[in-house]
Amino acid sequence: MAEKFDPAHWERLEDPQRLVELPPAVIAELLDVHGHETVVDFGAGTGAFTIPLAEHLACGLVLAVDESPELLERLRDKLATIDPLLAARIEPVLTEDGHVPLDDGVADRLLTINVAHHVHDEQQALDTMARLLRPGGRLVVIDFGDIDRPIGPPRDHVLPHDRLRELIRGLGVREIAVYEPGELLQHHIAVVAENPADT
Numbered sequence: 001m002a003e004k005f006d007p008a009h010w011e012r013l014e015d016p017q018r019l020v021e022l023p024p025a026v027i028a029e030l031l032d033v034h035g036h037e038t039v040v041d042f043g044a045g046t047g048a049f050t051i052p053l054a055e056h057l058a059c060g061l062v063l064a065v066d067e068s069p070e071l072l073e074r075l076r077d078k079l080a081t082i083d084p085l086l087a088a089r090i091e092p093v094l095t096e097d098g099h100v101p102l103d104d105g106v107a108d109r110l111l112t113i114n115v116a117h118h119v120h121d122e123q124q125a126l127d128t129m130a131r132l133l134r135p136g137g138r139l140v141v142i143d144f145g146d147i148d149r150p151i152g153p154p155r156d157h158v159l160p161h162d163r164l165r166e167l168i169r170g171l172g173v174r175e176i177a178v179y180e181p182g183e184l185l186q187h188h189i190a191v192v193a194e195n196p197a198d199t
């Protein structure tokens with residue numbers, strides 16, 4: 001079973017080098033945001049990518065969903081120190097016994113970074129993501145690659161790429177691009193998928 005992320009290690013999430021390895025501009029491009037979208041950052045942690053993402057959303061919203069009250073508290077502390085107009089575009093959302101208190105289809109975009117290999121109840125997390133993403137919405141999953149890497153968890157702690165892609169397809173979404181480690185991001189795989197639009 002996947003190992004839960006220990007909130008005591010929150011400082012690892014705040015390492016500025018992460019923004020070099022996973023440039024927010026690349027993430028915004030994968031998400032195809034134009035500025036008005038509502039984006040769910042699923043497993044947002046301390047919001048290392050939530051805040052840079054909100055900078056790409058002039059009049060949108062980032063819903064920073066996490067199961068860890070400690071990590072969302074860190075995010076709240078950070079929000080108190082940034083431009084209030086930017087902070088107003090970010091909403092921390094704590095899951096309650098695995099339930100995310102947000103409406104179905106709330107997300108124009110759903111992003112999840114380095115979460116897949118930590119998820120305990122895989123099915124519940126997948127069902128939640130499928131529920132939150134609106135028809136026609138876009139999903140971007142980024143996780144450490146199943147390769148030998150100088151950073152991140154040991155290789156046998158991450159999902160094999162085929163398994164990750166199979167889980168994503170299980171959401172009922174259509175895969176539109178897969179970037180293997182080294183293609184776009186050096187150490188991470190990125191999968192982009194779209195929820196079919198209502199007919």
Ligand SMILES: C[S@@+](CC[C@H](N)C(=O)[O-])C[C@H]1O[C@@H](n2cnc3c(N)ncnc32)[C@H](O)[C@@H]1O
Pocket residue numbers: 005013042043044045046047048049065066067068071095112113114115118119120121125
């Ligand atoms: C390694 S951290 C990544 C945090 C953030 N995405 C980042 O890259 O900085 C994994 C995060 O996923 C969260 N998480 C894991 N399973 C979750 C679930 N089922 N629902 C909500 N959050 C979850 C953890 O609490 C943790 O904050």
